[in-house]
Amino acid sequence: MLQISSLLGASLVMGMGITTTHYTGIAAMQLPAIAHYDVKLVTLSAGIAVMVSLVGLWLTHYLHNQAVVIWWQKICAAALMGIAVPMMHYTGMAAVCFSPIESFSGGFPAPNTTWLSSVISAVTFSILGLALVTSSQTKVIEQTKELSLALKQLQQCQLQLIQSEKMSTLGELVAGVAHEINNPMNFICGNLHYVQENTQNLLELVQLYQNYHPNPGDQIQARVKEMELEFVQEDLPKILDSMEIGTDRIIQIVGSLRNFSRLNEEEDKEVDIHDGIDSTLLILQHRLKVNGDRPSIEVIKSYGVLPKINCYLGHLNQVFMNILSNAIDALDEAITQGKISNQIPRIQIATEINSKHWVVIRIADNGIGVPECYCLTCQ
Numbered sequence: 001m002l003q004i005s006s007l008l009g010a011s012l013v014m015g016m017g018i019t020t021t022h023y024t025g026i027a028a029m030q031l032p033a034i035a036h037y038d039v040k041l042v043t044l045s046a047g048i049a050v051m052v053s054l055v056g057l058w059l060t061h062y063l064h065n066q067a068v069v070i071w072w073q074k075i076c077a078a079a080l081m082g083i084a085v086p087m088m089h090y091t092g093m094a095a096v097c098f099s100p101i102e103s104f105s106g107g108f109p110a111p112n113t114t115w116l117s118s119v120i121s122a123v124t125f126s127i128l129g130l131a132l133v134t135s136s137q138t139k140v141i142e143q144t145k146e147l148s149l150a151l152k153q154l155q156q157c158q159l160q161l162i163q164s165e166k167m168s169t170l171g172e173l174v175a176g177v178a179h180e181i182n183n184p185m186n187f188i189c190g191n192l193h194y195v196q197e198n199t200q201n202l203l204e205l206v207q208l209y210q211n212y213h214p215n216p217g218d219q220i221q222a223r224v225k226e227m228e229l230e231f232v233q234e235d236l237p238k239i240l241d242s243m244e245i246g247t248d249r250i251i252q253i254v255g256s257l258r259n260f261s262r263l264n265e266e267e268d269k270e271v272d273i274h275d276g277i278d279s280t281l282l283i284l285q286h287r288l289k290v291n292g293d294r295p296s297i298e299v300i301k302s303y304g305v306l307p308k309i310n311c312y313l314g315h316l317n318q319v320f321m322n323i324l325s326n327a328i329d330a331l332d333e334a335i336t337q338g339k340i341s342n343q344i345p346r347i348q349i350a351t352e353i354n355s356k357h358w359v360v361i362r363i364a365d366n367g368i369g370v371p372e373c374y375c376l377t378c379q
Contacts, residue, residue, distance in 0.1 A: 011057055015050030022049075022092045034099045041095030048088040174283075178257035185254060189247050196240045203233050256282040270308045273316070273359060277301075277349060280320040287328050294335045297328065297345045304352035306359060323363050330367030339368055 022045070026035065206229070209216075216224075256279035281288070281299060288297045324347065331345040343366055350362045 008054065011050055011054035014053035014057070015046065018049040018053065018088065019046040019092075022089070026092075026096055032100060036097040036099065038095045038097070041091060045088055045092040045095055048091055052088055174257045178254050181250070182254050182258070185247060185250055189251065192240070192244055192247060196237075196244070199236060199240060203236065206233070253282060269313065270310050271313045272308055273306055273311075273351065273361070274303050276313050276317045277320055277351075277361075280317055280324055283321070284324055284328065287325075291332070294332060295345065297331055297347060300346060300348045302348070302350040304350070306351055306353065309359060320363075327363065327365040327367065330369070331365055334367040337368065340366060 023037075023042070288299065290296045327347050331340075331347075334340045335345065346366050348362070348364045352360050354360050
């Protein structure tokens with residue numbers, strides 16, 4: 001939008017040019033009379049000239065920036081200028097009063113005003129040209145600002161597209177890895193129960209042999225001592241239990257990966273929002289742990305009772321990923337700058353249903369924060 005100060009400056013220059021042209025033209029006339037000027041009317045005519053210039057420049061700028069100009073807008077603009085220009089002219093004429101003098105035949109030659117007409121033309125073209133240059137420069141400055149803002153917006157959109165492409169690629173990678181891990185893990189989990197059962201049967205069989213044959217041969221006794229049979233009988237069930245816990249954990253991780261990777265699903269589904277948050281936290285678990293001088297980040301979850309809602313969970317998980325990643329970055333930067341050296345880095349996540357039956361998700365951290373105004377026009 002054209003700045004008011006520039007518009008007023010250009011209209012002032014143009015109005016003074018019009019006023020100067022008008023009164024210099026009156027002074028250039030060859031009449032046997034003396035001209036007297038009414039200061040109030042002269043001032044009023046100059047003010048009208050400035051207002052005419054202001055309206056003309058504004059209409060020119062306004063109609064130029066319209067994508068579609070309606071015919072009646074052009075007619076109204078022309079009518080307004082057509083009324084304003086005569087107002088200035090006739091006000092200027094009313095400001096002049098002529099008193100007759102004696103004829104010039106008494107030996108006084110009629111003044112030659114050709115030079116004055118030339119001065120009028122030169123001054124008029126100079127002032128109007130200056131007004132045109134001022135208006136053009138203002139327009140160039142405004143266009144430069146608009147182009148600069150458009151460039152910043154384009155760069156921001158480019159960054160968003162790159163980030164979106166990265167997240168889409170990450171989703172495809174995660175989905176592929178989850179699928180490849182899921183099949184062998186199902187095989188392991190499906191057979192682990194039988195391994196535990198068969199191992200327990202073998203240990204019970206060994207115990208029966210020891211009960212009924214307490215004195216085996218020397219070779220068997222040597223082998224029992226070598227393999228530490230008592231320790232094996234005690235430790236093997238614990239190993240199998242640990243393996244079961246580990247496989248359950250892997251299955252949980254794979255499920256979270258598959259849940260997170262729903263980036264390309266085109267239809268909304270009824271899902272649990274908390275599953276999406278937990279899946280994202282699981283993906284970011286390695287960043288939440290101790291990192292150099294930074295202690296582990298504490299995550300405090302205050303989940304309310306939420307119903308399942310219809311949404312695009314993959315896109316929502318991408319939002320969670322971006323927000324939580326930014327929170328971790330803010331905490332890392334705050335610790336590097338020593339701004340929370342005496343605090344535990346913390347991320348708080350809370351969910352609830354508000355009074356308007358909307359799902360509210362709040363994610364906060366005690367990092368460095370962001371400026372109150374963080375937009376393209378303020379940068």
